[in-house]
Amino acid sequence: MTSTDLHDGWTLRLERGEAPATIAGRDVPATVPGTVHTDLLDADLIDDPYLDANETSLRWAWDVDWRYRRSLTLEPAAPDERVDLVCEGLDTVAALDLGDRRLGSTANMHRSYRFDLRPEADGVARDLTVTFASATRYAEELSDRIGARPGANSATTAPFPFVRKMACSFGWDWGPDLRTAGIWRPVRLHRWRVARLAEVRPLVDLRPDGTGTAEVHVRVERSGLGTAGPLHLAAAVAGVEVTATLAAGAESAVLTLEVPDVAPWWPVGYGAPSLHAFSLTLSDGDGDAAELDRVDRRLGFRRVELDTSADEHGSGFVLAVNGRPVLVKGANWIPDDHLLTRLTRERVARRQDQALAANVNLLRVWGGGVYESRDFYESADERGLLVWQDFLLACGAYAEDDPIRSEIAAEARENIARLSPHPSLVIWNGGNENLWGHEDWGWKEKLGGLTWGEHYARVLLPALVAELDPTRPYSDNSPSTPHRAPEQIHPNDPDHGTHHQWEVWNRVDYRAYRADVPRFCSEFGFQGPPTSRTIADHVHAADGGPLADAPDPRNDPVWLVHQKAQDGNGKLDRGMAPHLGVPTDWEDWLWAGALNQARALRHAIDHYRSWWPRTAGAILWQLNDCWPVTSWSLIDSLERPKPAWYAVRRSFAPRLLTFVERDGALAVALAGDSDSVWRTELALRRESLAGDVVASATVGVEVAPRSVTVVPVPADVAALTDTSREVVTASADGLVEVHAAVEDVDLALDPAALSASVTATDDGYEVHLRAASLVRDVTLLADRVLRDAVVDDALLTLPAGATATLRVRTSESIDPEDLLRRDVLRSANDLRRPLP
Known part of the structure; x- marks a missing residue:
């Protein structure tokens, strides 16, 4: 068996449509894996789409077709040998030809393809071509044929639900609209004989007695060339080995390994994320013959459960690993570069390390992006970083007609099998805001009885997870209510299952975060600008000069290209006004926007944590950016943390001290997220801004492991008599918090203090x-x-x-x-x- 990368010797050429004269009719060297945009950038044929307003000048690229070409010579095959072309990712609507033979066509970015090349294995040079048609045209034609469906008002009007392509490739309220095309994942020549391992799916568990189990489901593909005899399988992990024989003609088997007293895999903050080398070999006959195929990876033994049982507050959503409930301190993950092929294992690792440094323990891979690379999941496995995986349906009504239905089923099958070996993956989720959108966004009237995707969320995807990966829980959507909740419960009811809080940011002040006590908030967030250096390097004024020197930077047309949210700057202003005021100076405005984002997130997270375990988790929107933009991210696209990153680090810390309200009175919540008892003295003071103490109290506090203790503030300490010049301070073990009864605009802060x-x-x-x-x-x-x-x-x-x-x-x-x-x-x- 040999596997050879076919990454060299490719050229790119415009096949159909109108493009700038410098591109039309020209062969461009192509990098594979890559995209058209990155190749044109490398050839200096387009300007950087992330710089200034260049994105808008690339609108022509939506409507054109491209052809990749290279020469391929295949040496003759042995009688029992297969010769396959393996394409791990094609973006998106493609036709493949070798010489004058059509190998096949594709219309799904999220799955791989394999083509039999034996007829061309004769030593003759031929052209291998991959022709990419416009995904926009394909989607629009399919929409016209089977009936248009609505999407999210706040996202995009592009027809992204009609093509299995990264939804945010069509733009989003934080990302550019580039609509890429290309061979975006590896392509290789695979020569094999007799049989190969087509799928290896270890279903891993950890029994209460400490025994790790791996139920390894194996599917083989036989060459079909007179080799239907018995096959031998051998699996090994953590010093345990098992073997099995596939009878002549058989194509599947299950091998079970049991490892007593195995070192378990734990999420960060709960123990070591122990990983164990696993191998599976396939050989001909009784096992003494030469090895035909082999898989090597690492497994982590752990058990994942989701408690959605009803209680006096509604229906919970508590994730448990190895029998221990986990306070989810999460962040939503979007593709870390809109031009996906520029991402490296090192960059992904840096981003995950930044998440961990902010005390984040879970990343939710959002359903408008991609099923991430093996690098992403292996890095998470190594770090004990939990991963919530959306299926890729986001913010739209998805037709249940073919070809969409069969493509979604095929990609789900492949990616469940591909990702299930990773211990970091702890939950599958049926999509983002689709069930909610159907209820609240006017879809019902527009659909007029057309299918919209409920079947995917409630039938197809849970059935596939139950069949292929029963070791993990499944949730219908984010947000959604558990199946056991009454049918009339709204999918975004904060008292049941998962909840998205977008009234804050869109319509109401961030103080409204504390109006609800959600069971699990899987999306909430507030915008802030990127860091100053990122702005200076990537966004200049319309006249080409520094943005800071523009007459009105906030309304400069180039700056607005990098603000994708509907009325985004207006919402920033309205968000600042009651707290900090709205500065007129540009640098002050940027600082106030960054500070207000940080304060909004702290206001939400501190509230959610103070209600653990009733509120079992919070996943903020969002960790990262895919280009330079004003957004909800903690880290901008140049990898620089915003002030909000530091705020989240403090709010997600193992020890949290925060002011809350209970029964209409001021209190202090002390939250501990570790296995140790937190014994401390809480010092409370009412003092002037100048430090004069008016009243004080000291309270001994004991916070049990993984719990919250709420301490009422004594009335004489809480009773501020001059709200513009007095505050209440709380301190314990180096943590200091300040409570003011009024916002900064009404607080007599000394600017020279x-x-x-x-x-x-x-x-x-x-x-x-x-x-x-x-x-x-x-x-x-x-x-x-x-x-x-x-x-x-x-x-x-x-x-x-x-x-x-x-x-x-x-x-x-x-x-x-x-x-x-x-x-x-x-x-x-x-x-x-x-x-x-």
């Missing part, structure tokens, strides 16, 4: 801070002066007299005083004054 100095260190700088009176949310926007700056903390609130040090790591050198500039060292206090 912070003093600072800076010293150089071996790997950067230290900025030393001191507060003369209360200073809120001190943040060092070091990327403004240091391109590679990494700051250890942000959003520090310093009561009067407090000191702190911010550490900056960088490879660059500057005048240290630049770190003390007013546009670099920021706080909520200085939003009360204009920058010079």
